[in-house]
Amino acid sequence: RWEAAGYVLAPGNTRKRIHVYGTTRKEALAKLTEKIAASNRGVPAPSAQGSVAAHLTYWLEAVAVHQLRENTHTRYTTCINRYLAPGLGKKKLAKLSAKDVRTWLNQLRTTCQCCARGIDTGRDEPRCCTAGSCCSKRLSPLTLAYIHSVLKSALEHAVREEEIPRNVARNVRTGTPRPRRFEPLTTDEARQLLTATRGHRLHALFELALHTGLRKGELLGLRWEDLNLDTGTAAIRCTLQRTAAGGLTTMPTKTRASERRIALPIRCVQSLKLHHEQQQREREAAGTTWLHNGHVFTTAQGRPIDPTNLTRAFITLLRKAGLRRIRL
Incomplete structure (x- = not known):
């Protein structure tokens, strides 16, 4: 076996001596020449020894x-x-x-x-x-x-x-995968869903989702201070997620581009006003057990709604309306 040694560029703009091996003199020299050529191009020799x-x-x-x-x-x-x-x-x-x-x-x-x-x-x-x-x-x-x-x-x-x-x-090229095809509700199906949600305590949430396309976490992260029902606008700043360490946590939107202000349709403004009145009645009924956190959509005790529970409620309403199952 043949061994060749030489000095090459190392991390931190230093130089170090390396050793390469081959079964022939020509092979060992070729390996050393390749590493010195890479060093001359400014590529430092790898320092990683682990797996x-x-x-x-x-x-x-x-x-x-x-x-x-x-x-x-x-x-x-x-x-x-x-x-x-x-x-x-x-x-x-x-x-x-x-x-x-x-x-x-x-x-x-x-x-x-x-x-x-x-x-x-x-x-x-x-x-x-x-x-x-x-x-x-x-x-x-x-x-x-x-x-x-x-x-x-x-x-x-x-x-x-x-x-x-x-x-x-x-x-390594893996190709661009084709995303899964998603078929949203048609206009008639949306009307069926709204009919099924009428009387539901989260009717305003589903109406807002259908009219604005807000994500599930954005809907659950909405606070009353983010809404201006007089001008009919909503500021999307937060999202509600369940994490392994913190449980239900309100956090900023994933990117700065996700922060935005949207216009609310008149129907959504009306249903949100009714929802606010309903929430006040629930707060009075709960008394001292009410957990005030400022969220627009909460449980009957004022706590944030778990995204998983919202998905279950949505699937139940789809079944009640006789509609196909889709993602919220």
Whole structure:
């Protein structure tokens, strides 16, 4: 075996001595020449000695936790624990190549998840690989694109910290997945839904959702101070979400562009005024147990409404109106 050694650019604008190996003198010299050429282009030699799994753990715990919303961080953690760490975690970060990423994504694309993750073995009655009949449950293109984006974000941080010279995941093309087709309610179906919600204590919420298209979290995060019923406007500043650590939490909108002021249709202004009167009656009935937080839409005791409970109520109303099930 042949060894070649030389000085190359290192992180922090310093230089360090590296060693490369080959089965022939020519091979060792070619490897050293390649690394010196990269150094001359200003690309520092990688300093990462750990595995991909170690870097992903560090990135989640020391970097992403301070930059991402809690729910987004939870989804990233699930993605890494379920797919990235088992698939690429044992590889050395400095030696990870675009070919490794592409090969792994192709394998993920064609592998039945019941088999790969042991889902079938955990069932009371196996109906896939354990039963000898694969159900061919594959990951959707959207899920694959999401996994790829998480890997790109983690490796991009390693590049910024000069642990690796380039983000190899950026050289892998997964294609742009076609989003799931969504069929909203037609005009007649919307009228049926409003008829079904008449008399419901959250009628104003569903009418506002149909007329303005506000997101579920934005509807539940609305406060009376955000509304001006005299001029018929609403300021969208907050969203209500359930997080693992804080429970139901009011937080700013995801982006600055999501903060906006919208015009309220006359019907919504009227229903909101009636809703305000109804809320005052509920407050008087609750007495000292009323929890005042300023939200427009609350429970009968003044507490914020859990988004999951709102979804359940919406599905129940769709069923009552004889309508197909759609997302709120």
